[in-house]
Amino acid sequence: MCVVRIDVDEEPNGTGFFVAQGVALTCRHVIENETDLSIIWQGDRHTVTQVQIPNKDVDLALLSVNSPNHDWVFLDDDVTDFEQLKTFGFPKNYPQGDPLTLEFEGFTGGSLSLIKLKDGQVEPGYSGAPLVNARTKKVCGVVKSTRDEDYALGGRAVPVSLVWRLFPELKPTILEIPKNPFLPRSGRIDLPDQFFGREKELRSVFEILNSGSSVAIIGERQVGKSSFLKAIAHHSKSQLNQYRRPVYLDCQSLIDNADFYEELCLLMDIENTKASNLKRALRRSKQSFLLLLDDVEMLAEENFSFQIRSQLRALSLGHDAPFKLVVAASVNLDELFPDARGRVSPLQNICINEFLAGWEEKYVKHFVDKRLAATPIRFSERDIIEILLQTQGHPQKVMEACYQLYNRYKEDCLP
Template identity: 45%
Template sequence: MNSEDAFEFMNGLILEKTKISLNECERDVFLGIWASKTYGEISQEKNRDYQYVKETGPKLFKKIGTIFQINLNKNNFKPTIEQLYRQYTLRKISEISQRDDVITNLSIAQQDRPVYTDNPFIPLNDIITEQHQLFGREREITRVFETLNSGSSVALIGEKKIGKSSLLQAIYQQAPNRLLKPRKAIYLNLSLIFNDDDFYDELCNKVEIPVSKGRQLIRELQKQQLLLLLDEVQQMTWDGFTREFRQQLRGLADGQANPPLRLVIAASEHLDVLFPDSRDNPSPFQGVCIEEVIKPWGKNIVRGFIDSRLGNTQVSFTEEEIIKLIQGSGGHPQRLMYLCHRTYSRYMEGIKTAL
C-alpha cells in the first residue's frame, strides 16, 4: 500500500465515522510521515510553517487514535495503519462471505419490518440543496473557506456535472457560520443571464438596491460586504458581456484590503483558458481567484457514499456490484448516483416480485 492509498483509506474511514475529512495540512503531514520524512522536510517541501506542521503531527496522531481507539505515534504510524487496513479488509471479506442474496435471505422477521421502497440515490440530475444529502466534499468546502478567510476569492474548476453547483449551494448556506468576517451571500446562475443588463438587474435585485451600473453601482456596493457566488461563469465569455463589465467586476473584487465583493465562481475550464488576459479583453479573474480543482471521488469515498445512502434500507450491494460501480462511475458523483439508482431499483423490483 503506497502513501496515497493509505491516506485515501484512512480519510475514507474518518469521513465515514465523523463526517469530516482530514484537512490539507493533515494530508501533507500524513503523506510525509508515511514516507519517513521529518517535520522540517515536510514543511519545506509543502511550503508550510514549520511550527504549524510540528504541532499538526501529534494532533493528527491523537485524532486517529481517539477515533479508532489505538495508540498512534510517529514511530508506529505506518505499521499501525497497515494493520488497520488488514483488519478492515478481513472484516469486509468476512461480511461478504456471510452475505447471501438479499431477496432469498428475507426472513419472516424481516418481512414484518417496513420495506423502504423510496430510492435513496437521488437527485439524479438536480443540484443538491439539502445539506444532509451532500457527501464527500467537506475537504473542498473547508479549503474554500480557508481561502476566503485569508482574503482571497475562489474559483471552483471541474468538468461538467462533477458537483460544482452543489458545492456553491453548500458554501452559500454555510457562509454565515464559517466566514470570519460576515458577508451577505448572493448566488447567481449565469446560465440564465445573457448580458450586462441582465446581470446588473439580477444582482441589484438580490442585494435589494436600486438597479444601477457604473459609478452609481460602485457607490451602492461599497456600502455592502458581499460574498458573490457565480455559477456557470464560462457564460461570461459571450458577446453580451462587455469589456467595461469585466473591468468593473474585477475592480469590485480586487485592489482593496476589504473589497465590497468576495467571489466564489464555478467554471468547467481553467480561468487562463476561459479568460486569457489582454489589453483588449481583460480577464475579470486574473490574480483575483485562487483555483480549487474539483476531482472525482476516490474509491473509499465512493464506498462511504454507498453505505450512507443504504443505511436506512434493507438492501446491501455486493462487493462485486460495488467494484463495478466504482469502475463504471470513475468516481464521478452524478454518474455514480445514476448507476446506484439503477442498481437499487433492480433490488427493489426483485423484492416486490419475491413478496
C-alpha cells in the same frame, strides 16, 4: 462471494454459503458429530460458534460464525424443468473452489422430496453448495449428493422449500421497501442534508477566502460544482472570519450585461442600478457579499463585455472589498477569458484555483452507506467498484448509477 469452505480439524470437508449476517447454511452430513468446525471465507478462517440441526431426517444445518460484514444470497423456490443451475463448491481435487453447471430434471417423490440434477459431475466436497437458478439469479436448493463420483450424471439437492420448513426465519417476508434514496438524479443539490463529502475542498476554499483572496472552482461538467457552490453558501456563516452575505447567481440564465446587473441587484436587495453606479449602491447598502457565480463560462459570450469582469475585479480587491468571489468554471479562467488587445483577464490573478475531481472509492462507499442506512438494501463491495469504474466518481453519475442499482435490488426483494 457468499460461498464458504467448511473445514473440520482445519481440513476441507464441504461447502456452505451465507444466508444472513454471520449465518451459513450447509448439509448436516458435512458437519455432524464434528467439534472443531471452521469456515474459510475470502482466504481467512472463522470459527463456527453454534450449529443448528432441527431435524436429523433432513440433510441441512445452520452455522453461526464470527465473521466481518459480508453479502448473502437470496432464496427462491422458483425452478422449472430443464433450467440451467449453477453452483460453486470445494471438491477434494480443487480445495480453492471450482464452478459447476447442472440441469434441473425434476423433484423426487415423498414428503421430503429432493431436486434431481443431471449433466454435471457432482464430486465429494460440493455438499452444501448453493444451487443458483440462472434465470432468477437466486438460490433454489442446496447440493446434497452425487449420482456418480466419476461421471457427469448430476446429483441431488435439498430444495429451498424444505430449507424454509426447517428454518422459517430464512423465508423472506414482504418488505415495505422505502422509496429510492438516491435523489435528486440530476441538477444541483440545494438542501444541505443531501450534500455529501468535499470536506477537504471546503476547508481549502474557506482558507483562501479568509486569507483575502477569491476562489475559482475548476472541474469537469457534472462533477458537482453547482452543488459545491451551494454548500459554500450554506457554511459561509460559520466558516468566514468576516461575515459576508452569500449570493448565488447562475450565469446560465442571463442574457446580456443589463440582465446581469439587474439580477445581481435583485439578489442583493439593493436598488437596480447601472454598472457605473454599482459601487455607490453597494456603499449605501453597508453590506459585504460572498458572490458565488455559477457557469461563469457564459460571461465569455459576446453579449457580455469585458466591463463586467473588470468591475468584479475592482469590487473584490482588499479585505474590506464589497465582494469576495467564488466562481465555477470547467477550465482555467485565463483560458476562458483570453481578452483581446493584449489585456490580462481581470479575474485571472485574483481567483485562486480549487480543483474539483471525482469522488474517491472511500467517499463513494460512505455516500452509499449513508443513503442506504434507513433501507434494508445493501450494495456489495463489487457493486461499489463497478459504480466507481462506470462513473469515474462524478457525483451526478454516481447518483444515477446508485438509483438504477437500488431499483434492481428493490425488484429482487419483491415477491
